[in-house]
Amino acid sequence: MRSYLIRRLFLMIPTLLGITLVTFLIIQLAPGSPAELKIRMDQAGSLGEQYTKEVIEQTKKLYGLDKPIHIRYLIWLKQVGTLNFGNSYKDHRPVMKIIMERIPVSLQLSFISIFLVYIFALPIGVFSAIRQKSAADRIITVILFILYSLPNFWVAMMLILFIGGGQFFHWFPVYGLNSEGAENFPLWQWLIDRLWHLALPVACLTYAGLAFISRQQRAALLEVIRQDYIRTARAKGLTEKMVVFKHAMRNSLIPIVTLAAALFPAMLGGSVIIESIFSIPGMGKLGFDAILARDYPVIMGDATISAFLTLIGILIADLTYTLVDPRISFEAKK
Amino acid sequence: MSEFRSASFSRMVIQRFRQDRIATICFIMILILFMIAIFAPFLANNKPVALKYQGKFYFPLLFKYRQFVSTDFKELAQKLTAPDFAAFPPVPYSPTEYDLMSVLNPPGKDHWLGTDDRGRDVLSRMIWGSRVSLSVGFVAVGIYVLIGIFLGAIAGYYGGKMDVILSRLIEVMICFPTFFLIITIIAFLPPSIYNIMIAIGFTGWTGVARLIRGEFLKIRQTAYVEAEKALGAKDLRIIFRHILPNALAPTLVVATFGVADAILIESALSFLGFGVPPPTASWGELLSQSRSYIDFAWWLASFPGIAIFITVTIYNLVGEGIRDAIDPRLKET
Numbered sequence: 001m002r003s004y005l006i007r008r009l010f011l012m013i014p015t016l017l018g019i020t021l022v023t024f025l026i027i028q029l030a031p032g033s034p035a036e037l038k039i040r041m042d043q044a045g046s047l048g049e050q051y052t053k054e055v056i057e058q059t060k061k062l063y064g065l066d067k068p069i070h071i072r073y074l075i076w077l078k079q080v081g082t083l084n085f086g087n088s089y090k091d092h093r094p095v096m097k098i099i100m101e102r103i104p105v106s107l108q109l110s111f112i113s114i115f116l117v118y119i120f121a122l123p124i125g126v127f128s129a130i131r132q133k134s135a136a137d138r139i140i141t142v143i144l145f146i147l148y149s150l151p152n153f154w155v156a157m158m159l160i161l162f163i164g165g166g167q168f169f170h171w172f173p174v175y176g177l178n179s180e181g182a183e184n185f186p187l188w189q190w191l192i193d194r195l196w197h198l199a200l201p202v203a204c205l206t207y208a209g210l211a212f213i214s215r216q217q218r219a220a221l222l223e224v225i226r227q228d229y230i231r232t233a234r235a236k237g238l239t240e241k242m243v244v245f246k247h248a249m250r251n252s253l254i255p256i257v258t259l260a261a262a263l264f265p266a267m268l269g270g271s272v273i274i275e276s277i278f279s280i281p282g283m284g285k286l287g288f289d290a291i292l293a294r295d296y297p298v299i300m301g302d303a304t305i306s307a308f309l310t311l312i313g314i315l316i317a318d319l320t321y322t323l324v325d326p327r328i329s330f331e332a333k334k
Numbered sequence: 335m336s337e338f339r340s341a342s343f344s345r346m347v348i349q350r351f352r353q354d355r356i357a358t359i360c361f362i363m364i365l366i367l368f369m370i371a372i373f374a375p376f377l378a379n380n381k382p383v384a385l386k387y388q389g390k391f392y393f394p395l396l397f398k399y400r401q402f403v404s405t406d407f408k409e410l411a412q413k414l415t416a417p418d419f420a421a422f423p424p425v426p427y428s429p430t431e432y433d434l435m436s437v438l439n440p441p442g443k444d445h446w447l448g449t450d451d452r453g454r455d456v457l458s459r460m461i462w463g464s465r466v467s468l469s470v471g472f473v474a475v476g477i478y479v480l481i482g483i484f485l486g487a488i489a490g491y492y493g494g495k496m497d498v499i500l501s502r503l504i505e506v507m508i509c510f511p512t513f514f515l516i517i518t519i520i521a522f523l524p525p526s527i528y529n530i531m532i533a534i535g536f537t538g539w540t541g542v543a544r545l546i547r548g549e550f551l552k553i554r555q556t557a558y559v560e561a562e563k564a565l566g567a568k569d570l571r572i573i574f575r576h577i578l579p580n581a582l583a584p585t586l587v588v589a590t591f592g593v594a595d596a597i598l599i600e601s602a603l604s605f606l607g608f609g610v611p612p613p614t615a616s617w618g619e620l621l622s623q624s625r626s627y628i629d630f631a632w633w634l635a636s637f638p639g640i641a642i643f644i645t646v647t648i649y650n651l652v653g654e655g656i657r658d659a660i661d662p663r664l665k666e667t
Contacts, residue, residue: 018506030522149647151598153605154639161635166628254429268511287514324416
């Protein structure tokens with residue numbers, strides 16, 4: 001087990017290198033350098049052509065943009081080796097510090113969402129499977145299908161329009177993580193305030209995963225129910241309850257657990273839009289704002305950390321595999 | 335012999351697909367959507383399709399007439415008398431036609447789905463916007479299916495070192511926060527529909543590549559490939575004439591679901607303001623406009639979203655239909 005873990009952790013290195021290299025090349029090779037953008041924003045053409053060029057060169061030097069691209073990547077890598085992602089171009093704060101502030105927010109969002117997905121999806125999937133081809137099953141299937149195809153940013157807009165103080169009801173706040181002055185609230189009130197704020201964004205992040213996992217759970221259970229050992233269990237006179245919950249469901253869970261690994265990157269990706277719409281200061285909004293501002297160090301830091309979190313998520317899902325199914329082991333076969 | 339067999343397999347699939355009523359209806363709806371996109375100029379335009387003016391026929395939509403270069407056809411149409419007439423398209427507004435007298439009108443008799451903040455007709459913009467969504471979906475998926483087939487075939491057919499390298503590459507791409515990568519690419523390039531297609535195409539190929547690789551690994555060991563090799567066939571011939579046709583069916587399923595995804599990604603990009611440059615209309619761009627007027631202009635937020643939703647749904651349903659038609663055993667579960 002330990003050797004497997006170590007090997008997996010080492011295998012992350014080339015993957016992370018690949019991801020950072022691709023991101024680095026895209027943002028560095030694209031037209032419109034941050035130096036020029038900064039000059040244009042700061043001085044809006046009030047200076048002479050010659051002078052501007054000089055300033056651009058100076059700014060480039062300041063940010064280390066005057067060196068050739070492969071050298072820049074190596075410099076960046078060397079920095080990252082000491083967990084230093086440089087300073088943000090925007091406010092000159094260390095990128096690592098900014099990201100550390102944002103990670104808890106994003107993890108909060110995605111953990112609550114994944115938790116809710118599984119809490120609801122497993123019973124729905126099981127119910128739908130044991131009532132296969134009933135009216136209830138058909139209705140559930142249609143609803144799940146609709147949920148699966150709804151674009152989440154549109155759902156966010158509709159929620160704001162209908163119950164977020166748009167045109168109709170104002171039941172939920174649609175801005176930020178807490179009300180103003182929430183830091184003075186007593187704990188339980190603060191918690192309720194936070195949950196109240198998270199309700200809509202979490203709903204937007206949850207429903208698609210919910211639909212996906214429910215459908216998978218239904219299919220997995222139906223697959224297991226057709227197996228011979230289920231027929232045996234029934235033949236020896238076990239109650240249907242026993243057959244479904246003790247024999248079938250446990251086995252159907254194996255493929256479902258690993259799907260959490262697929263959900264996690266989707267949540268981090270989807271949160272770019274959802275966090276932007278609801279103004280939630282998480283990793284997604286950080287990355288999005290950094291892209292708009294051409295803030296290279298923040299983009300690189302955000303991409304690296306997001307990818308790292310995704311890899312960890314996949315690893316955890318693989319490890320849970322062994323928990324749900326003791327037959328699977330990562331030790332080398334003898 | 336192989337020719338005959340593959341033909342009968344696809345005929346069987348088509349037959350089974352036709353028996354699936356929902357999937358067939360959805361497939362027809364996709365065709366209708368494409369018709370709407372192709373014939374957008376004839377469905378929503380401020381020029382008449384046919385015009386009889388001073389006893390002569392004109393077709394201003396099809397041809398440019400020197401005497402009508404700066405004519406406002408609607409004014410002209412009001413002045414026309416009995417034998418003369420002007421036949422406008424069903425939605426007599428062009429997608430870029432400003433009308434500052436009727437800004438942000440709710441749906442009504444003149445503008446069926448209302449107007450936006452510059453008085454442009456929402457329905458007209460939606461009809462023209464379908465061109466963006468459908469073409470991005472189609473081309474982006476086309477790009478990544480080609481890349482996926484190419485890399486997947488190499489990895490699966492040759493195996494060994496090639497397979498290890500390509501499999502690692504696929505793993506790297508899968509771990510990538512794809513949407514973040516796409517936004518990065520789009521944000522750093524000038525806004526254009528082609529960049530969106532390319533960005534989605536170059537990030538989305540992993541699914542197809544994995545699938546094709548798996549199929550190739552499986553088929554490579556079958557007797558008929560071995561026989562072909564024994565007969566001295568070249569690799570290219572085996573790959574393209576014998577293995578690939580057998581691996582295409584599942585790819586079609588992935589591609590159909592992929593189109594739905596690509597349409598979602600395009601609309602999300604447009605929603606964030608990285609879409610097609612103005613004044614071109616796209617569904618996501620309409621939604622993004624509506625953000626500023628969310629407290630009263632419900633029609634701006636609702637209709638484009640419904641259009642995206644319906645398009646994505648019918649592509650997904652067709653995908654399911656094809657999947658069930660290829661492997662009917664799956665349907666029972």
